[in-house]
Amino acid sequence: MQNNNASADRIREKKKLFLAREQRIIDAAVELFLEESIDRITVSKIALRAAIGKGTVYKHFLTKNEILIRIILDYERNITQSLTKGIKRAEEGDSGAAAKSYFEARLENPKLDRLIQQLEDRLLESGDVADQVEKLHKLRRSNENALSGLITKLIDRGVLEDVPAYFHYLACWALAQGAVELCFNKTWNDRTDTEQLMEFITNIGVTMGNRGQYHPDDPKSKKDK
Amino acid sequence: MQNNNASADRIREKKKLFLAREQRIIDAAVELFLEESIDRITVSKIALRAAIGKGTVYKHFLTKNEILIRIILDYERNITQSLTKGIKRAEEGDSGAAAKSYFEARLENPKLDRLIQQLEDRLLESGDVADQVEKLHKLRRSNENALSGLITKLIDRGVLEDVPAYFHYLACWALAQGAVELCFNKTWNDRTDTEQLMEFITNIGVTMGNRGQYHPDDPKSKKDK
Amino acid sequence: MQNNNASADRIREKKKLFLAREQRIIDAAVELFLEESIDRITVSKIALRAAIGKGTVYKHFLTKNEILIRIILDYERNITQSLTKGIKRAEEGDSGAAAKSYFEARLENPKLDRLIQQLEDRLLESGDVADQVEKLHKLRRSNENALSGLITKLIDRGVLEDVPAYFHYLACWALAQGAVELCFNKTWNDRTDTEQLMEFITNIGVTMGNRGQYHPDDPKSKKDK
Amino acid sequence: MQNNNASADRIREKKKLFLAREQRIIDAAVELFLEESIDRITVSKIALRAAIGKGTVYKHFLTKNEILIRIILDYERNITQSLTKGIKRAEEGDSGAAAKSYFEARLENPKLDRLIQQLEDRLLESGDVADQVEKLHKLRRSNENALSGLITKLIDRGVLEDVPAYFHYLACWALAQGAVELCFNKTWNDRTDTEQLMEFITNIGVTMGNRGQYHPDDPKSKKDK
DNA sequence: TATGAATGAGGCTTCATTCAT
DNA sequence: AATGAATGAAGCCTCATTCAT
Numbered sequence: 001m002q003n004n005n006a007s008a009d010r011i012r013e014k015k016k017l018f019l020a021r022e023q024r025i026i027d028a029a030v031e032l033f034l035e036e037s038i039d040r041i042t043v044s045k046i047a048l049r050a051a052i053g054k055g056t057v058y059k060h061f062l063t064k065n066e067i068l069i070r071i072i073l074d075y076e077r078n079i080t081q082s083l084t085k086g087i088k089r090a091e092e093g094d095s096g097a098a099a100k101s102y103f104e105a106r107l108e109n110p111k112l113d114r115l116i117q118q119l120e121d122r123l124l125e126s127g128d129v130a131d132q133v134e135k136l137h138k139l140r141r142s143n144e145n146a147l148s149g150l151i152t153k154l155i156d157r158g159v160l161e162d163v164p165a166y167f168h169y170l171a172c173w174a175l176a177q178g179a180v181e182l183c184f185n186k187t188w189n190d191r192t193d194t195e196q197l198m199e200f201i202t203n204i205g206v207t208m209g210n211r212g213q214y215h216p217d218d219p220k221s222k223k224d225k
Numbered sequence: 226m227q228n229n230n231a232s233a234d235r236i237r238e239k240k241k242l243f244l245a246r247e248q249r250i251i252d253a254a255v256e257l258f259l260e261e262s263i264d265r266i267t268v269s270k271i272a273l274r275a276a277i278g279k280g281t282v283y284k285h286f287l288t289k290n291e292i293l294i295r296i297i298l299d300y301e302r303n304i305t306q307s308l309t310k311g312i313k314r315a316e317e318g319d320s321g322a323a324a325k326s327y328f329e330a331r332l333e334n335p336k337l338d339r340l341i342q343q344l345e346d347r348l349l350e351s352g353d354v355a356d357q358v359e360k361l362h363k364l365r366r367s368n369e370n371a372l373s374g375l376i377t378k379l380i381d382r383g384v385l386e387d388v389p390a391y392f393h394y395l396a397c398w399a400l401a402q403g404a405v406e407l408c409f410n411k412t413w414n415d416r417t418d419t420e421q422l423m424e425f426i427t428n429i430g431v432t433m434g435n436r437g438q439y440h441p442d443d444p445k446s447k448k449d450k
Numbered sequence: 451m452q453n454n455n456a457s458a459d460r461i462r463e464k465k466k467l468f469l470a471r472e473q474r475i476i477d478a479a480v481e482l483f484l485e486e487s488i489d490r491i492t493v494s495k496i497a498l499r500a501a502i503g504k505g506t507v508y509k510h511f512l513t514k515n516e517i518l519i520r521i522i523l524d525y526e527r528n529i530t531q532s533l534t535k536g537i538k539r540a541e542e543g544d545s546g547a548a549a550k551s552y553f554e555a556r557l558e559n560p561k562l563d564r565l566i567q568q569l570e571d572r573l574l575e576s577g578d579v580a581d582q583v584e585k586l587h588k589l590r591r592s593n594e595n596a597l598s599g600l601i602t603k604l605i606d607r608g609v610l611e612d613v614p615a616y617f618h619y620l621a622c623w624a625l626a627q628g629a630v631e632l633c634f635n636k637t638w639n640d641r642t643d644t645e646q647l648m649e650f651i652t653n654i655g656v657t658m659g660n661r662g663q664y665h666p667d668d669p670k671s672k673k674d675k
Numbered sequence: 676m677q678n679n680n681a682s683a684d685r686i687r688e689k690k691k692l693f694l695a696r697e698q699r700i701i702d703a704a705v706e707l708f709l710e711e712s713i714d715r716i717t718v719s720k721i722a723l724r725a726a727i728g729k730g731t732v733y734k735h736f737l738t739k740n741e742i743l744i745r746i747i748l749d750y751e752r753n754i755t756q757s758l759t760k761g762i763k764r765a766e767e768g769d770s771g772a773a774a775k776s777y778f779e780a781r782l783e784n785p786k787l788d789r790l791i792q793q794l795e796d797r798l799l800e801s802g803d804v805a806d807q808v809e810k811l812h813k814l815r816r817s818n819e820n821a822l823s824g825l826i827t828k829l830i831d832r833g834v835l836e837d838v839p840a841y842f843h844y845l846a847c848w849a850l851a852q853g854a855v856e857l858c859f860n861k862t863w864n865d866r867t868d869t870e871q872l873m874e875f876i877t878n879i880g881v882t883m884g885n886r887g888q889y890h891p892d893d894p895k896s897k898k899d900k
Numbered sequence: 901t902a903t904g905a906a907t908g909a910g911g912c913t914t915c916a917t918t919c920a921t
Numbered sequence: 922a923a924t925g926a927a928t929g930a931a932g933c934c935t936c937a938t939t940c941a942t
């Protein structure tokens with residue numbers, strides 16, 4: 001009995017170590033990706049940074065791409081959490097809270113957010129890890145569902161423009177995506193007041209799609225304002 | 226005399242052929258990039274598609290990256306043209322025309338626009354062709370200057386929010402950038418009504434930053450609406 | 451404890467194997483270089499001859515040139531050993547021993563010696579591996595220093611002509627260099643008595659620079675003999 | 676008749692231009708080889724420097740190697756001339772004149788002499804242009820013959836050691852070869868008094884092989900001195 | 901006749917992945 | 922179980938030579 005306990009403990013202990021090491025790999029990879037050009041990060045370098053053998057990496061991840069998708073998923077889960085909180089606050093009355101939370105989460109560490117986008121580009125093009133990618137899409141769609149209800153209510157209450165709910169959500173996503181890109185585009189990123197600019201954009205994100213701004217097929221819409 | 230003319234003609238003819246072939250290389254490259262993962266397009270494949278020898282590519286471009294930057298510059302010049310026309314119309318009275326032109330140009334062929342962004346990412350990370358990249362940035366900054374005057378006037382006339390002119394421009398850039406990304410992000414691009422969505426976003430782009438939507442440091446700003 | 455020992459043993463064993471393989475690469479390269487034109491030896495061929503994968507070569511040497519410099523250094527170290535012994539014998543009384551040892555070492559395998567010279571030419575022109583080349587020069591200069599003392603003594607004893615010590619050393623180097631070249635110059639190397647010729651030259655090397663043969667600025671010097 | 680003359684003139688004129696251009700190619704090649712690493716000189720660069728089209732080079736030389744062998748032959752012919760004069764003077768009484776002329780010719784422009792050696796290395800290894808190489812060897816052997824008579828006389832007169840005549844010639848060649856190498860070997864060529872060193876070596880070349888310095892198979896020979 | 905654009909074989913190097921220890 | 926040496930496919934680029942104009 002005691003033996004069983006002891007061995008069970010040992011197994012649990014090992015599992016914990018194993019998971020910790022897995023996290024070390026992920027962390028090492030993210031660190032390196034943030035430091036240097038993505039193309040120049042090799043599995044060797046990741047192993048070195050994680051202070052384990054190259055072969056060991058392959059005990060945790062079947063391919064290099066599995067590391068990438070894992071990084072992306074971790075990040076997306078983080079975004080989801082923030083968004084969930086925002087939705088909750090929005091349902092409690094603060095109509096812009098969801099969008100705000102979303103923007104803040106994505107702009108909190110724009111460099112990382114951009115990295116994720118780039119990893120995603122590489123990954124989707126490569127074609128493998130299709131099942132993992134599907135997971136990512138499911139996660140995002142679940143966010144969408146959570147939002148849809150909220151947005152529909154806001155449309156009903158006349159706060160938001162009456163277009164399909166996901167128009168609002170995706171416009172928001174697009175602006176956030178672009179804002180992040182903006183932060184790191186070499187053409188623009190020598191501005192000194194990035195912070196205020198991001199605030200400006202966040203505000204646009206929060207108010208865009210509000211009623212009174214979009215009047216399809218109505219040539220007089222502009223006069224209405 | 227006749228001889229001179231004849232030989233001059235021949236030389237001109239040759240130059241034309243040479244340039245035509247250069248364009249064939251570019252076209253072949255773009256085609257392939259649009260068809261398949263960027264990483265998987267090799268100089269060999271480009272040459273094959275352009276129906277020329279691999280070595281010939283290097284008569285036209287010093288390195289593979291020079292092909293990429295050339296594609297990007299060609300595209301950016303195209304955008305610039307559209308924008309210039311839009312600015313002109315805006316100055317003739319249609320205040321939203323510049324933003325509209327810009328969005329339309331970038332969303333006309335979103336797949337290509339997205340390709341350009343991705344090529345740029347790759348290129349900047351690679352580090353070489355720095356001088357060509359500088360050209361690109363100059364082109365973009367010249368666009369910015371052209372816009373600044375217009376935006377300033379619109380701010381003075383009270384149409385746009387009173388923030389630094391480039392806030393408006395960059396917000397616009399960011400939304401366009403994100404919209405393009407949206408079109409091809411695998412998570413979202415199975416929608417059927419992408420066109421209307423893009424119209425929705427374009428409209429946001431045209432109206433965003435208009436007065437009455439952004440009230441920094443004013444907690445009551447939302448009530449004002 | 452036993453485990454530790456066992457694993458330490460295994461590690462040592464591995465290191466030995468690794469070094470053995472490195473030597474195999476070197477040997478294969480030298481073999482090939484001696485068999486065929488230097489230009490035609492590729493990394494692929496070396497790997498093939500060493501019976502390893504092409505990529506493995508790069509685990510041992512950063513570039514192809516590193517293989518070359520390594521061959522050169524190995525050879526130069528060998529020469530240094532012979533020379534050191536010769537200097538020792540010279541200091542024990544046999545005044546010509548140093549020069550003799552040097553000539554014998556370089557003429558022992560003239561084909562190899564010539565290969566080394568050619569590799570060096572290629573290497574210096576290529577420009578990289580500058581630091582390794584510096585090592586080579588240091589090695590040679592240390593030989594020079596070892597000789598300088600000896601030569602100075604011989605000058606003091608009136609055995610050698612009173613010119614800067616390195617005149618003697620470098621004249622010796624030059625003759626040896628030329629003798630090697632001679633062995634393999636296609637114009638001359640169809641002689642049948644190369645061995646006696648080399649003996650003749652070695653003797654010149656041993657006696658050249660002896661007093662009574664060089665009288666700079668002294669028009670009567672020839673009469674003195 | 677006049678027509679014939681005129682056309683003959685034109686043909687002669689053309690031939691002259693053709694030969695002049697051929698020389699331009701040779702000169703351009705030598706210039707470039709002296710300026711930069713041999714490997715880095717391409718046919719393109721040579722044509723550019725000679726201010727003609729690349730294709731035109733191939734009207735004059737069947738392959739790149741033919742340019743090399745031509746440079747070598749031109750140089751060797753030059754050496755031959757100097758040597759011939761030296762032999763003449765030697766036969767008029769100045770016994771060391773031949774060796775002296777030879778050394779002076781080869782050390783007059785050591786950089787060029789070394790280039791020739793290097794080109795020869797490249798060429799012989801490459802295997803083609805065998806017939807041209809044969810020409811080179813013939814030229815050298817004819818020099819040898821011219822010398823042999825002289826040397827035999829000097830041996831008979833007791834000036835030179837009684838060994839096969841070509842021993843003397845080849846020892847001389849070897850020392851000259853090595854001296855040139857010495858001038859440009861990176862390990863040694865930071866000396867400041869190269870000129871005196873070369874004078875020292877030339878003197879060795881002139882006196883080496885003189886009677887009284889070489890006593891094969893005679894253990895007492897050293898005491899004789 | 902002179903040209904130079906076109907060619908493509910072939911070189912060096914990188915790196916994800918495997919597997920014996 | 923962890924390791925890291927070994928692998929070889931695949932990429933980019935060079936350049937001697939050809940040939941149509």
